[in-house]
Amino acid sequence: MIFNRQRDLVHILLNFASFFKHESCGVCTPCRAGNFILQRKLEKISHGLADRNDLEELRSWGTIMKATSRCGLGKTAPNALLQAVDKFGDYFATRLGTTTTGLYRAIDEHAAVADYERYKP
Ligand code: SF4
Numbered sequence: 001m002i003f004n005r006q007r008d009l010v011h012i013l014l015n016f017a018s019f020f021k022h023e024s025c026g027v028c029t030p031c032r033a034g035n036f037i038l039q040r041k042l043e044k045i046s047h048g049l050a051d052r053n054d055l056e057e058l059r060s061w062g063t064i065m066k067a068t069s070r071c072g073l074g075k076t077a078p079n080a081l082l083q084a085v086d087k088f089g090d091y092f093a094t095r096l097g098t099t100t101t102g103l104y105r106a107i108d109e110h111a112a113v114a115d116y117e118r119y120k121p
């Protein structure tokens with residue numbers, strides 16, 4: 001795979017997460033649930049809605065998957081993500097939706113209302 005500076009790292013990682021979630025056979029929980037959670041957390045980052053806890057949970061789930069998945073697919077699925085978070089910590093900090101005070105930088109009012117419309121009884 002060849003990437004240049006114009007590719008969005010989170011989008012690349014989302015592609016990996018989507019692939020591994022699809023390929024997981026689902027026999028063991030760390031891989032089945034972990035790949036799903038990694039994808040959801042990355043979507044949260046891509047929408048600017050993640051905070052530092054989400055980043056820590058990504059690390060934590062990736063570590064659990066590597067240590068406890070039953071086969072090589074689950075053990076290697078979080079590799080790219082874990083290495084990216086370690087090597088590009090500053091980049092991920094800029095992608096978080098919250099400031100150092102814990103407040104969100106912005107909220108998309110239209111998306112929030114659309115969500116309400118979708119789930120209201
Ligand atoms: S780690 Fe292997 S056995 Fe476990 S759910 Fe993933 S693909 Fe299946």
